[in-house]
Amino acid sequence: MSFEKIKAAFTDSVNCVVSDISRYTVTPERDFTRSRKMGADKLISFLVSCGSSSTRIELLDFFGLQADSPSASAFNQQRAKLRPEALEAVFHCFNSAVLDGADPRFRFLAADGSTFTFFSRPSFSSPEYFVSEGHSTKGFYSMHLNAFYDLQKHTYSDALIQPVHQKDEFRAFCDMVDRHDTRPGTRDVFIGDRGYCSYNNMAHVVEKGQYFLFRTKDIHSKGLVGNFDFPDTDSFDITVNVTLVRSHKKSIPVKEGFYRRYVDANASFDYVAYGSLDTYDLSFRIVRFPISDDSYECIVTNLPREEFPPVRIKLLYFSRWAIEGSFRKLKYTIGLSNFHAYKPEYIKQEIWAKLIAYNITETLISLTVIRHGQTKHEYKVNFSMAAHICRVSLRLHTGENPIDVMSLLQKELIPVRNDRRYPRLQTAHFRKPRYFIYRAA
Numbered sequence: 001m002s003f004e005k006i007k008a009a010f011t012d013s014v015n016c017v018v019s020d021i022s023r024y025t026v027t028p029e030r031d032f033t034r035s036r037k038m039g040a041d042k043l044i045s046f047l048v049s050c051g052s053s054s055t056r057i058e059l060l061d062f063f064g065l066q067a068d069s070p071s072a073s074a075f076n077q078q079r080a081k082l083r084p085e086a087l088e089a090v091f092h093c094f095n096s097a098v099l100d101g102a103d104p105r106f107r108f109l110a111a112d113g114s115t116f117t118f119f120s121r122p123s124f125s126s127p128e129y130f131v132s133e134g135h136s137t138k139g140f141y142s143m144h145l146n147a148f149y150d151l152q153k154h155t156y157s158d159a160l161i162q163p164v165h166q167k168d169e170f171r172a173f174c175d176m177v178d179r180h181d182t183r184p185g186t187r188d189v190f191i192g193d194r195g196y197c198s199y200n201n202m203a204h205v206v207e208k209g210q211y212f213l214f215r216t217k218d219i220h221s222k223g224l225v226g227n228f229d230f231p232d233t234d235s236f237d238i239t240v241n242v243t244l245v246r247s248h249k250k251s252i253p254v255k256e257g258f259y260r261r262y263v264d265a266n267a268s269f270d271y272v273a274y275g276s277l278d279t280y281d282l283s284f285r286i287v288r289f290p291i292s293d294d295s296y297e298c299i300v301t302n303l304p305r306e307e308f309p310p311v312r313i314k315l316l317y318f319s320r321w322a323i324e325g326s327f328r329k330l331k332y333t334i335g336l337s338n339f340h341a342y343k344p345e346y347i348k349q350e351i352w353a354k355l356i357a358y359n360i361t362e363t364l365i366s367l368t369v370i371r372h373g374q375t376k377h378e379y380k381v382n383f384s385m386a387a388h389i390c391r392v393s394l395r396l397h398t399g400e401n402p403i404d405v406m407s408l409l410q411k412e413l414i415p416v417r418n419d420r421r422y423p424r425l426q427t428a429h430f431r432k433p434r435y436f437i438y439r440a441a
Contacts, residue, residue: 002367002406003364003367003393003405003406006098006360006363006364006367007393007394009094009097009098010048010090010094010356010360010394012093012097013090013093013094013097014041014044014045014090015041016089016090016093017040017044017086017089017090017093018039018040018041018044021040021086023085024082024083024085024086024089025081025082025083025086026080026081026082026083027081031081031082032081032082036070036074036078037068037069037070037074038070038074038075038078040082040086042396043075043078043079043082044082044086044087044090044353045062045394045396046058046059046062046075047079047087047349047350047353048087048090048353048354048356048357048360048394049062049357049391049392049394049395050062050335050340050350050353050391051335051388051391052335052337052338054340054436055072055075055076055340056071056072058340059071059072059075061392061395062395062396063395063396064395064396076341079341079346079349082349083345084161084345084348084349084351084352087348087349087352087353087356088352090352090356091156091159091352091355091356091359092158094356094359094360095155095157095359096181098359098363099183104152104186105185105186105187106186106187106188106189106211107150107152107183107186107187107188107189108150108151108152108189108191108316108319109148109149109150109151109157109188109189109190109191110148110149110151110191110192110319110320110322110323111146111147111148111149111173111176111190111191111192111196111323112146112147112149112192112193112320112323112324112327113144113145113146113147113167113169113172114144114145114147114327114330114331115142115143115144115145115164115167116142116143116144116145116331116336116337116347116351117131117140117141117142118140118141118142118143118339118341118342118347119140119141119342120140120141120342120343120344121342124342124343124344125141125342125343125344126163126344127165128163128164128165128166129141129142129143129163129164129165129344131164141164141344142164143161143162143163143164143344143347143348143351144161144162144163144164144167144169145159145160145161145351146159146160146161146162146169146172146173146176147159147160147323147355148176148180148190149322149323149326151191151319151320151322151323153362153363153366154322154326154362154365154366155358155359155362155363156326156355156358156359157180158176158179158180159176159351159352159355160172160175160176161348161351163344169195169196170196170198170200170201170268171268173190173192173196173201173204174200174201174204174270177190177201177204177205177208177210178204178208180208182208182209182210187210187211188208188210188211189210189211189212189213189303189316190205190210190211190212190213191212191213191214191316191317191319191320192212192213192214192215192320193214193215193320194214194215194216194217194223196214197214197215197216197217197223197224197300198224198267198268199224199242199244199261199263199267199269199282200267200268200269200270201214202214202282202284202300202302203269203270203271203280203282204270205302206282206302207271211301211302211303212284212300212301212302213299213300213301213303213313213316213317214299214300214301215297215298215299215317216298216299216300217298218288218296218297218298219286219288219298224300225286225298225300227259228240228259228286230286230288234288234290234296235288235289235290235296235310236286236287236288237285237286237287237288237305237309237310238285238286239283239284239285239286239305240259240283240284240285240286241255241257241258241259241281241282241283242258242259242260242261242281242282242283243255243258243259243260243261243279243280243281244261244262244263244269244272244279244280244281244282245260245261245262245263245272245279246262246263246264246269246272246273246274246275246276246278247275247276247277248262249277251277252277252279253279254279255281258281283302284300284301284302285299285300285301285302285303285305286298286299286300287299287300287301287310287313289310289313289314297314297317299313299314299317301313326358329358329383329387330354330355330358333383333384333387334354334357334358334361334387335354336350336351336354340436357387357390357391358387360390360394361383361386361387361390364386364390364405364406364409365380365381365383365386365409367406368381368406368409368410369406369410370410370413371410376415377415377416377417378415378416379413379414379415379416380413380414380415380416381409381412381413381414382412382413382414385409385412386409386412389403389405389408389409389412390405393405
């Protein structure tokens with residue numbers, strides 16, 4: 001698949017949404033009914049190709065430095081008509097368009113979330129987004145992005161945005177699993193850190209007919225695997241069967257060889273109502289292996305033992321770290337730490353737009369043919385340069401003067417150094433958002 005086909009897939013996705021734009025507008029009977037310099041198609045394309053400079057500079061670049069390019073005010077008037085769901089629809093349409101015909105038997109999807117901060121005012125944002133006044137005189141606002149990340153294609157397959165005070169990664173995970181589109185002949189494996197390990201999440205994956213792999217607290221803690229019978233060895237791979245109940249009545253039958261586990265009222269479980277006499281059976285493996293001389297990791301999974309022995313389970317969980325790196329690229333390379341608005345609905349537009357830009361960039365990188373010579377290192381495409389090239393190639397004036405994107409990407413290479421390790425920052429994860437006036441020219 002060439003760059004032209006990728007760009008055509010993006011254009012077709014935009015046109016598909018624009019053809020039924022009334023579904024995605026604030027006032028369907030009026031919005032985008034008149035001809036404007038920035039119609040719905042150009043508005044969506046601009047949001048996806050937008051960088052970290054000021055809105056006016058980005059508009060000039062997008063329209064090729066034309067004197068009659070729309071003003072920042074005109075852009076804001078147009079984006080006020082568009083609901084964030086329009087960008088979400090383009091995101092899903094593009095993902096469906098670029099799926100390859102030959103799929104692997106298993107698709108590995110990492111689940112995680114990241115918080116994005118932005119400046120706003122009480123007149124623009126509701127209290128559910130407001131966090132604190134401690135970091136600035138006016139305070140700051142925040143929303144949480146929950147995402148599924150394809151570890152083989154290095155792209156986001158789904159996402160869900162929540163206000164910071166409604167953050168619920170358990171609920172978001174279940175909702176995304178329930179609506180996830182599973183390809184014929186492919187089994188999805190959902191990989192999550194210990195923040196995702198719960199009986200409810202396991203049940204939603206099992207009901208979907210798929211697989212899960214969650215890190216959990218160690219066996220000596222009071223976590224989910226704290227009260228099972230384990231072997232005397234430090235490392236093991238065992239299968240346990242549990243019956244989940246939501247009533248304390250001893251008359252509830254439990255099968256032989258099953259552990260009884262009570263799910264209280266404060267814990268979510270969507271398949272048995274609290275106080276009901278119904279039960280729910282789950283079977284899963286508990287895999288424990290060393291990660292250093294004196295520490296162990298504990299994983300719960302329903303993957304088949306024959307195809308996924310402990311060594312492969314360990315590698316799979318280690319691969320989950322790629323989603324952490326993707327969030328860093330999304331914020332600081334794609335530009336999602338530099339918003340161009342105060343209103344939460346506009347912030348959601350930009351989040352979906354940057355997810356699309358990220359997927360386009362990674363898709364083009366995966367298609368770039370790298371010619372390896374007699375060199376010390378293997379090489380890969382520089383993501384920062386690829387993101388800039390892709391952003392420029394989506395602008396309007398590049399249609400008149402096509403860019404040889406693939407040749408450019410083949411030149412922008414950096415060495416692969418997998419042996420490099422850096423300690424995780426111990427500072428607070430909060431990063432103060434940038435004011436509009438502090439933007440590069």
